[in-house]
Every structure is written in structure tokens, then in C-alpha cells.
Amino acid sequence: MGRSVRLSNRKQSNTLGLTVIYSLLSIGLIFMIFPYVWMVLASFKIPAEIYNRFLPTQFTFEHYQTIFSLGTTGSSHTFIKSIFNSLFVSSITTASVVFFGAVTGYALARLNFPGKTFLNNFVLFQMLFPVVLFLIPRFLLMLELGWINTYQGMMAPFMISAWAIFLFTQFFKTVPQTLIDAARIDGCSELRIIFKIILPLSKSITMIIAIFTFMAMWDEFLWYLIVTKDYNLMPLSVLLGLYTRGEYSSYPGILTAGATLLTVPILALFFLFKKYFTEGITMSGIKG
Amino acid sequence: MQMLKRLIHGIQKRRFTELVGYGLVAPYVIYSLVFWVYPFLWGLIIAFKKWNIISPDKEFVGLDNFIRVIQDPLFWISFKNILFFMIVYIPLVIICSLSVALMLNRIKILRSFFASGYLMSYVSAGVAYSIVFNLLFAGDGLINSWLGHVGITIPWFSDPRIAMASIAMIVVWKFMGYYGLIFLAGLQSIPKSLYESAEIDGASNWTQFWRITIPLLNPSFIIILVFAVMLSFNVFTEPYMITGGGPLDSTQTFVMQIYHQTFTALHAGYGSSFAILVAIISFTFVFVIRKMVERDISYG
Structure with a gap:
């Protein structure tokens, strides 16, 4: 009886531990991929929204058009x-x-x-x-x-x-x-x-x-x-x-x-x- | 007669494989002589000469260049900046990557998903992520506009006191997944039985971590420390792209100095002795760190 209580306690603390681990890993992952996501979004934003809005209100291809036609x-x-x-x-x-x-x-x-x-x-x-x-x-x-x-x-x-x-x-x-x-x-x-x-x-x-x-x-x-x-x-x-x-x-x-x-x-x-x-x-x- | 024939045949065959061997290594040997040995020796020689690349005269000046490097305030400023970089970078990257590795080692489901997620930053090109972080952490950038909601703004790259630390931080972003995988491989090579017997002896998780995990991760620590130290001495792209060495020379590095001296100011001899001193200093650091940290581990 005592043993099985201990085991189930252990199981509970394990699940709790795993939940914490998965949450921490997920938060960390967001930090890791955030710069990529921001970079791609920014490249499609209108200039006014690049610095201070994370999600764009409108998409534009103008930066890519400019970059592809750039010449010296x-x-x-x-x-x-x-x-x-x-x-x-x-x-x-x-x-x-x-x-x-x-x-x-x-x-x-x-x-x-x-x-x-x-x-x-x-x-x-x-x-x-x-x-x-x-x-x-x-x-x-x-x-x-x-x-x-x-x-x-x-x-x-x-x-x-x-x-x-x-x-x-x-x-x-x-x-x-x-x-x-x-x-x-x-x-x-x-x-x-x-x-x-x-x-x-x-x-x-x-x-x-x-x-x-x-x-x-x-x-x-x-x-x-x-x-x-x-x-x-x-x-x-x-x-x-x-x-x-x-x-x-x-x-x-x-x-x-x-x-x-x-x-x-x-x-x-x-x-x-x-x-x-x-x-x-x-x-x-x-x-x- | 028969025996002599066999002997001759044997020698011929051996000569033939030797020739094949030489033929196969020949490109490497010639290439190394031209693009490695020759520049290596030349670099040593011009370090003792005064030469501005354009003019034909190369005056032998003895140790003059080395003395001038040591007297150059920018040499010491760069050295100080790199030490500051290391003091921020090494502990931070080790804590982050070891935590990731310990967590990855605990989970089974989605492990490779998370591992590759954390590794994604490692493949970003220096120029690209420098651009991204420069804009993100700009004075009026997104991070500061978010921080502004709680009433703070941080001049990440424009305050000379923290600019180098900010650069160290973005390099942590790039490399923590990479080092994390090295730690994970180290963790997986530790025999489970050690933890089981520690468990039976009643050792707490904390004790197990300090008495088993950390000592047995020693080889991984060595590799990561050596990588991190070499990286610190070679920092170039990030400060070149983001701060240009400023503000107030707070992000000047050795490689930036060598680049500037040789390719802007055209002091080839001076740049060469600078590079030699940097190589000697980085070797010394690696050597001392190995001596300090390396432990002979054996178990089983």
C-alpha cells in the first residue's frame, strides 16, 4: 500500500516535471525562432511598420522588387x-x-x-x-x-x-x-x-x-x-x-x-x- | 629462380602501390605548399619588416613591429573588449546550452523536434543575423518599443558600456543550440547505472548533478570552452556589421584591427605581427583552459 502511494506520488511529480520541461523548452524555442519570423515578416512590411509593429497590416513586395532590380x-x-x-x-x-x-x-x-x-x-x-x-x-x-x-x-x-x-x-x-x-x-x-x-x-x-x-x-x-x-x-x-x-x-x-x-x-x-x-x-x- | 621472380614481382607491386599513394596525395601536398606553407612562412617574415604593400622596399626592422603593437592602445582596448566578450559569452552560453541539453535529455516525445528547433539559429549567416538584431535592438526598434511599455529602453548597441555584451548575447543566440547538442551527446554517453546506484545510495538529484553529471561531462566542457575561446578571439562580422567597432572603440576586436591595419592602412608588416601575437595569445588561453579544466575521467 505504502509503496504504491509512493510510486504514484513519484509519477505525479514526474508528469509535473515533464510539463515544466516542455513549457520551458517551448518558451525557449519561441525566443530562438523569433528573429527569423520577425525577419521574414519585416521583409514584407511597409516601411512605417517595420520598427514598431510585429504583425503587419498589409503585405508588400516592394523590397524584393527593389532588391532584384538594384544595379551599380x-x-x-x-x-x-x-x-x-x-x-x-x-x-x-x-x-x-x-x-x-x-x-x-x-x-x-x-x-x-x-x-x-x-x-x-x-x-x-x-x-x-x-x-x-x-x-x-x-x-x-x-x-x-x-x-x-x-x-x-x-x-x-x-x-x-x-x-x-x-x-x-x-x-x-x-x-x-x-x-x-x-x-x-x-x-x-x-x-x-x-x-x-x-x-x-x-x-x-x-x-x-x-x-x-x-x-x-x-x-x-x-x-x-x-x-x-x-x-x-x-x-x-x-x-x-x-x-x-x-x-x-x-x-x-x-x-x-x-x-x-x-x-x-x-x-x-x-x-x-x-x-x-x-x-x-x-x-x-x-x-x- | 622462381623465388627471385616472386621477389621482384613483390617489389614491383610494392613500388606500384607507393606510386599510387604519392599520386593520390600529390594534389594535397602541392596545394598545402602553395596556399599554406608559403603564406605561413611569408607571414612570419614580413612581421619583421616594414612594408606598405604598394612600395617595393621592405625594410627589415627586427622586433619593431611587435613592440609597436604592444604599445598600440588599440591592441589593449581590443584585448579588453574580447575579455569582456568572453566573460559575458562563455558563462551565458554554457548555462543556456547545458539547460537545453539537460531538458532534452529528459524528454522522449518531440526530442528531435526541439533539438532541430534550437539548432536553427546555428545556420544563420553572420551578415544576416547581424542585420536582423541590429534592427530589432535599435534605439527605436521593436524590442525597445516593447520594453517601453514597462518604462525602460536599453541602448543595446549604442552605450559603450554594454555594446560588447549585446554582441555577446546575439552570438549566444547563434551557438547555444550547437553547444547544446554537444552537451546532449555528452549526457547520453554517461552510463545510466551510475545514476541508479546513486539513487540506491540515497543521493539527491542535486548531488547527482554535481557529483556525476558535471564531472563526467568534462570532455564536452573542454570542447565547448575551446570552441568558445577560439570564437571570441576571431569575432569580426558582428561588430563590423553592427557597430563598426564603436561606440568609443568599445567593440573593437583583434581581427577588426588586423583588417583595418592591413587593408585600410596598408601596414602589412604591422598587421602580420599583430596576427602572430593574437595567435600566440589565443594558443595560451586554450592551453591554460585545458590545463585548468581537463580531468582524467574513467568509470565502469
Whole structure:
């Protein structure tokens, strides 16, 4: 009798606890998504309502119309071009990081050659150094190569990533050797082994590397700011940043429309590939 | 004869896989030499030179640049600002993300819904969320007009005493879900049996939290502290976009200084020695924090 009373008490306090937890989590969640909701609503509001009304009384597309037709002297649709620039730079870099990451990771995990240990250590060594050390000399290198204001210049520092090589190397060590041997007996070249056998088995690590690289490139600001001077070549992040600090600083409608355009693609990517985002972060938490 | 043939064949085969190996790592090696090793060394060299990028002469000045950085009041102002940023950012983000993780760890229904909800802010681009918060927290923005109903307005980004704290706060918004997931992974790796035996011994929830949860989360704490410290030393986009380093230099950061010195004032040598000092300081911080916080945990 006493025991069952205790149990039901416990159950009650558990339900109470859970109610509190769910309420707190929900309140927190509202705070987390509020800036997004406000941003999207603001981009459709008439200017008078942006600052001091949360819900708009009327919708307008004028900010998007303005932003899409914005041009600079001698050219038009600068904003649309910048979206293209961002997509172009981010996709090429992502493909390159995955390709060279997989190839190098395979060699470092599965082949034996003198100097391998050194290279493995070098990959770790590279990951230690902060970007800030490289800003200036890399900029000077771009000057020397004549790559200021070019796509190559924007992408050069990001084309091969030590972080991706490290993750691929770790993961490829777990692929069974028999699969590789069987493929070799069938006369597969090493490149075919990597891309037809190993990568399909490593789908989740590949997706994690691709998604995080794409996101980082889309979000990149400082390097693009340093190497691009021509408005028509700028990725969206820099163009929007310069507009915000420059001539459009007092047009909140245009700015929130721009911010929405910068956010929506990555947010879409996030909802499509939630699983890999979570997995990637959890992995960094375990491995460090 | 047969054996010799096999031996030669074996050597050839080994040579072949070695060649394949070198072929596969060659792009990485060449790329690293050009875009990593070369700039790395060059950065070290120009730190000892006086050079304005445009002129061809690069005068060797020894430690002059480093001495000038240390004497630069803006170096110390930036340092102070970053320390202030850390003092606000690190405790706040740890409390928020750990609370979220503890709550997520307790629930079963809707866990992944809430987890991805809290992670949404992490994917927002620096420029975009800087714009949004700058408008939301503006002097006459929505937040202040709401606060106005209870008779207060806060000059979030325009009061030099709190501008950096406001920036730290919006960075907390961005990263608390991310750190929360790292904590959650840490919580889930703690064996349930530890809590069960603590329960039998009559330990209260509070005791369990401080004696089991916190010590066994040590690896997660280390990762998050290292991430947070590195992030603090690299803050750039938010102050660049929102305050431009003001008011009264209260949101100047190291990276903003390096950017300004090199790409506006064209002092490449000076900027380079600035960057080296910043790297040394951030390494020291990470090292000290690891030494202070890292514990060898073992159980089972």
C-alpha cells in the first residue's frame, strides 16, 4: 500500500516535471525562432511598420522588387548576380573539398608509402592554426598571382580542407579490407575503388563534410571582403554587408529582404538534411 | 629462380602501390605548399619588416613591429573588449546550452523536434543575423518599443558600456543550440547505472548533478570552452556589421584591427605581427583552459 502511494506520488511529480520541461523548452524555442519570423515578416512590411509593429497590416513586395532590380553603374541586377556568385563559389569549393578530401583520406588510411605518418601529422598540425595568421600573406599571394577580384581568388584558400581529410581518413579506416581487395582483383583502379565502393559506404560522413563546407562558404565574409572589390563579382554575404554599411543602411525593408535571401537557402538545406547536421555536431562532440 | 621472380614481382607491386599513394596525395601536398606553407612562412617574415604593400622596399626592422603593437592602445582596448566578450559569452552560453541539453535529455516525445528547433539559429549567416538584431535592438526598434511599455529602453548597441555584451548575447543566440547538442551527446554517453546506484545510495538529484553529471561531462566542457575561446578571439562580422567597432572603440576586436591595419592602412608588416601575437595569445588561453579544466575521467 505504502509503496504504491509512493510510486504514484513519484509519477505525479514526474508528469509535473515533464510539463515544466516542455513549457520551458517551448518558451525557449519561441525566443530562438523569433528573429527569423520577425525577419521574414519585416521583409514584407511597409516601411512605417517595420520598427514598431510585429504583425503587419498589409503585405508588400516592394523590397524584393527593389532588391532584384538594384544595379551599380554600368550594370544591372547586381543582387541576382551575387546570388549566382555565392552558389557558384560554394558549390565548386564543396565539390573540391569532398573530392580531394576523399582521395587524400583514402591514401592516408589505406595505402602504405614512406612519409605517410608525417602527412597524417601534418594534417593535424594544419588544423591547429587560426585563420587570422593567414589572412595577410594569402592576400599578398593573391596580389602576386593577380587573383584579386576573381573566382579563383575567392576559392583558393578553401579548395582542400585538412578537416575533411582528417574525417575521411578516420572513417575510411573502418571500411573492411576484403571489399577493397575484391575490387582490386576485379581490376578496379584506385580512383574507382574510392568513388564506386568506399564513398557510397561512407554516405553520412560525405554528406556531413559537404553540407558543413557549403554552409561555411555561403556564410564566409572576411575573406570575400578582402579579395573582392567589384560589385558584380561579390558573393551575397559581402554585397549585403556593404549595402548595409553603405547607401542602404536606412532602408530596413531592403536589408531584411536581403537577409531573408541570405538565410533561406541554408535554412532549406538545414531542413532537408537535419539528420546530418545533428550527426556532424554530435560527432565533433565525441571526437573533439 | 622462381623465388627471385616472386621477389621482384613483390617489389614491383610494392613500388606500384607507393606510386599510387604519392599520386593520390600529390594534389594535397602541392596545394598545402602553395596556399599554406608559403603564406605561413611569408607571414612570419614580413612581421619583421616594414612594408606598405604598394612600395617595393621592405625594410627589415627586427622586433619593431611587435613592440609597436604592444604599445598600440588599440591592441589593449581590443584585448579588453574580447575579455569582456568572453566573460559575458562563455558563462551565458554554457548555462543556456547545458539547460537545453539537460531538458532534452529528459524528454522522449518531440526530442528531435526541439533539438532541430534550437539548432536553427546555428545556420544563420553572420551578415544576416547581424542585420536582423541590429534592427530589432535599435534605439527605436521593436524590442525597445516593447520594453517601453514597462518604462525602460536599453541602448543595446549604442552605450559603450554594454555594446560588447549585446554582441555577446546575439552570438549566444547563434551557438547555444550547437553547444547544446554537444552537451546532449555528452549526457547520453554517461552510463545510466551510475545514476541508479546513486539513487540506491540515497543521493539527491542535486548531488547527482554535481557529483556525476558535471564531472563526467568534462570532455564536452573542454570542447565547448575551446570552441568558445577560439570564437571570441576571431569575432569580426558582428561588430563590423553592427557597430563598426564603436561606440568609443568599445567593440573593437583583434581581427577588426588586423583588417583595418592591413587593408585600410596598408601596414602589412604591422598587421602580420599583430596576427602572430593574437595567435600566440589565443594558443595560451586554450592551453591554460585545458590545463585548468581537463580531468582524467574513467568509470565502469
